[in-house]
Amino acid sequence: MTTDEKHIEAQQEAKLFFSRFLLEWYHLQKRDLPWRRHRNPYYIWISEIMLQQTRVDTVIPYFNRFIEQFPTVEALADAPEEEVLKCWEGLGYYSRARNLQHAAKQVKELYGGLVPDDRDAVFGLKGVGPYTAGAILSIAFNRPEPAVDGNVMRVLSRYFLIEDDIAKGPTRVKMEKLAAELIPEGEAGSFNQALMELGALICTPKSPRCLPCPVMEHCAARLAGCEASLPVKTKAKPPRPEERMAALVEGRGEHAGRVLIRQRPTSGLLARMWELPHWPAPPAEAGGARGALLPEAAALDRLRRSMSQAGIHARPEGHWMAAEHTFSHIVWTLQVYRCREEAALPLAAESRAVYGAAQAERADGALGAQPAEDAPLALFDSGDAAADAADSGAQRWINREDMKNYAFPNVFLKLLNSYFDEQGT
DNA sequence: AAGTCGGGGAG
DNA sequence: CTCCCAGACTT
Structure with missing residues (x-):
């Protein structure tokens, strides 16, 4: 037997060992999770x-609420989109919610409300990519399809000492081929979940717990002592910073006790979510520390003009x-300013009556180069052009009780709750 | 292939 | 702080 043949034979033995002992471990150690209590393809x-x-x-409480509110494919397909989004509030990546409901309509109309069990049909559902298709097919229908996520790539890269960059596309394809070879006959669902369970509980990103690992004995990275470097x-590019000014506008008269919120555009960042209105803050002055506040008067003036341009009649306080x-x-970084709603006076009259003092102050100093009164705000790179151009979005006056009817990103949820706590309402 | 999409928990 | 998580979609 040649060296190559021996190597191949050893590899084959390592694979059989891996599949057998991983599956055995899973049957003993698997967590009791809500979606594992039934084999309902919709739940999966x-x-x-x-x-x-x-x-x-993070998912468990969301999952329980979601299937209570939308127990079937048809219930989800027929629900108002706002309800679906509200049920997703705080979970992030909100396009998942919209795609999910779109896919529920697909399942209702194309497959009679039954989640399909063939590869092309599942892959054709909105929001279902290579990983999720494999997960649904294997877990819900026990089809021998690989389901390769971050956990699986980490486990396989260590056990087989694969040094390919897992951030690259072709690496996932390679891992899928390997994962498919490892699936024991008739055990696709359990095996794929076992692979992910090992990644979540034992073969963790930092300081993997090798001693209790059921397959440590033949783990190539462990044997080579390099498990920590796989x-x-x-690494991802760091996020870019953005300074913004937000307005917490307190209503008066018929809006007393309420604050102003607006809805974001239908696409892009936080699509269709509700928020406090906010705008780009002017770039910090040269030499100024990033995140430093503008001089108070200049900031209030800038905010007033942003609101005015958006059709919001309010005075920053x-x-x-x-x-x-x-x-x-x-x-x-949001600097939040408290503002008071004002009667809708003609803009020029309003400006002279209320802002004369602030403008006089501005004239002598920092923002002397600002555009003339009532001129459009200077455009600079805000990184959120869609939202800034969509000041025409829907607006509402709400109190704490009304919050249950609108989906907010977490930062605005926290700000609104802080405000209503402060008001004791 | 690279950028766009949230939010939070672990170390 | 950094990393990354049962990724998909767009360009």
């Missing part, structure tokens, strides 16, 4: 969409608090 599907880039512990993955919101690719 919902859970897999929620679990994209999201931890199990998988190889190019002062800085309330700062808030940060981190996305994958952006970090917002």
